[in-house]
Amino acid sequence: MRHIISLLMENEAGALSRVAGLFSARGYNIESLTVAPTEDPSLSRMTLVTTGSEEIIEQITKQLNKLIDVVKLVDLTEGAHIERELMLIKLRAPDAERRAEIKRLADIFRGRIIDVTDSTYTIELTGDGDKLDAFIGAVGEGAIIETVRTGASGIARGTRSLHL
Amino acid sequence: MELSGAEIVVQFLKDEGVEYVFGYPGGAVLHIYDALFQQDDVRHILVRHEQGATHAADGYARATGKPGVVLVTSGPGATNAVTGIATAYMDSIPLVVLTGQVPTPFIGSDAFQEVDAVGITRPCVKHNFLVKRREDLALTLKKAFYIATSGRPGPVVVDIPKDVTDPNVRIPYEYPREVKIRSYNPVVKGHPGQIKKAVDLILQARRPMIYAGGGVILSEASAEFTEFARALGYPVTLTLMGLGAYPATDRQFVGMLGMHGTYEANMAMHECDVLIAIGARFDDRVTGKVAEFCPHARIVHVDIDPASIAKNVKVDVPIVGDVKNVLADMTRELRARKQQPDGEALKQWWARIDEWRGRNCLQYDRHSKLIKPQFVIEKLYEVTGGDAYITSDVGQHQMWTAQFYKFDQPRRWINSGGLGTMGFGMPAALGVKLAHPDATVACVTGEASIQMCIQELSTAMQYMLPIKIVNLNNRYMGMVRQWQEFFYESRYSHSYLEALPDFVKLAESYGHVGLRIEKPEDVEGALREAFGMKDRLVFLDFITDQTENVYPMIAQGKGHHEMELAPHCTAPQSGERELA
Secondary structure (H helix, E strand, C coil), rough: CEEEEEEECCCCHHHHHHHHHHHHHHHCCCCCEEECCCCCCCCCEEEEEEEECCHHHHHHHHHHHCCCEEEEEEEEHHHCCEEEEEEEEEECCCCHHHHHHHHHHHHHCCEEEEECCCEEEEEEEEEEEHHEEEEEEHCCHHHHHEEEECCCEEEECCCCCCCC | CCEEEEHHHHHHHHHHHCCEEECCHHHHHHHHHHHHHCCCCCEEEEEECHHHHHHHHHHHHHEEEEEEEEHHCCHHHHHHHHHHHHHHCCCCCCEEEEECCHHHHHHCCCCCCCCCCHHHHHHHEEEEEEECHHHHHHHHHHHEEEEEEHHCCEEEEEEEEEEEEEHCCCCEEECCCCCCCCCCCCCCCHHHHHHHHHHHHHHCCCEEEEEEHHHHHHHHHHHHHHHHHHHCCCCEECCCCCCCCCCCCCCEEEEEEEECCHHHHHHHHHCCEEEECCCCCCCHHCCCCCHHCCCCCCEEECCCCCHHCCCCCCCCCCEEHHHHHHHHHHHHHHHHHCCCCCCHHHHHHHHHHHHHHCCCCCCCCCCCEECCCCHHHHHHHHCCCCCCCCEEEEHHHHHHHHHCCCCCCCEEEEEECCCCCCCCCCCCHHHHHHCCCCCCHHHHHEECCHHHHHHEEEEEECCCCCCCCEECCCCCCCCHHHHHHHHCCCCCCCCCCCCCCCHHHHHCCCCCCEEEEEEEEHHHHHHHHHHHHCCCCCEEEEEEECCCCCEEEECCCCCCCCEEECCCHCCCCCCCCCCC
């Protein structure tokens, strides 16, 4: 099953490679991984999307907790949560008909056109992974020049939170 | 006090109470070596290869419970140390390894003797540090010692660039007495509710089994463990790493378990209804086929590392905590209960175990004209009065020592269990001897393993460390040969050592005493002679039976009940166990 694990870790050189190394050394899957400093500059927050049986997910959380640099960890999938991913996508837009269609699709998906040339549109789109996949499906593979996705970020719904 | 970075390293080690540093100098650590030279408090032991330094520090740590300290240079110094670091990591041994690094401005430039020591050691350390500022040195070193020795112990590497130890720049130094790390707080006290649940289950058992490992030794919990086991009267088995945690000569001890454990221990594991696992990690060499592991048992598992619990085997009552505390709490809880273990069921259970014991699974041919390796270990046990520190290398000799030397005390049996590092035994014995100069220290090895760190014979001479080396020389990598015989139709691919040194002359050339023993009737005399030479290292080269195999054995992927006994050992026998 797919799990989203959020963790706070010391914002120190090498902390990221400890997490990445753990996953490769123990053969765990990483679907995506994002990391950036938090409002407290000594802490980074990482969001990991992984898949595995309950036993494997339990081992993953235990092994992550065991890393000295990991301060706190939560499996967001255990409760209600919100998940968002940002995608930037550059599409072929050579003629008026094509440009109109892309504009319409972007509106439907609540994307924004952020860059324009005579032959391309670049669109910014936010949502969960399924929504981004759906947009890619709607525009069709032939239209895509380039995509870049950030990987999922997540946060718990309600008052539940991950902080020190 | 104003000190240079190099002086801070040395002064810190002194303030931390470090007696010995095992090391080898080189460019990146020359400032530190110069600071070492100018003091007498911290003694430096010069090895002949950095792997030897890590194993010697490891042996020191295993024999004392104190952290072993290593100092090596950058590049090859660090890479040579990796095998020893991984060895300590797999067996949860506290080491602090200081590696030199090229000066900070050169890091990443492929400078001479540069290697990413933090990167290379990351998967085999509990934690590691690169110290980029001399102001961080003292606190980082304190963190390293704290992390290495607390919780589930393990090796910590501190990588120190050369400019950080510059002797010309001095800064104020104060020994950091305490350190707190917000992201690291090991749980030491077991959850009271879980302890009650565990005791409920333990008292319901009709066919109980206590299975303990190295965690009991690491947490200095042998006394608490023995009290707990005796309060219950339940059978005790120990892992390779746990030997000595409970007296091997006690009737409740049914021997080691696992691949080369005793028949009685493994059969009892297979049939038990409650398994009490203490400070053990359900390693594959212990469990055999996981799907068939303890099929009838509900399991209590006590361990300080939550990640060890339910990793390989599902458990019913997990308890995270230091086994020393948890054992004391469990014994207190037991004593407070009215309910006692089921005496009648236990009697029947012991009768069943004694039937298995009657198979004499460790018997071997005592009438051979060749020296049987098991016989050498039995005699070693007799001659040393069972009271020696015994290190070993890896392979058949290691298993025979585990089977035939009856360790009654913790920290006496010192071997590389997890990583299985050939070359470990002799340097480890040097570390043990430094820690316990008046104790008898022997290294049981084989002609293949001993050659992997043979150069440390020179270190032994330099520091006058009169250990005894018991070399079981069968001219084969014995365990490899055994597997090739069993599983590869006796195709002995590259396991025969066609050229070997004359070990007697080799020992003599290093300045030691060498003895070669070729007949069974000479074994005891040679051992007595060697152990009589208190101030000399004696290398005993026993020419042993080449065809001997380690029995009993659970083939890889088989269950405990599918254990194979030695060919001459398959008929059920009754009466006294010959080896007991």
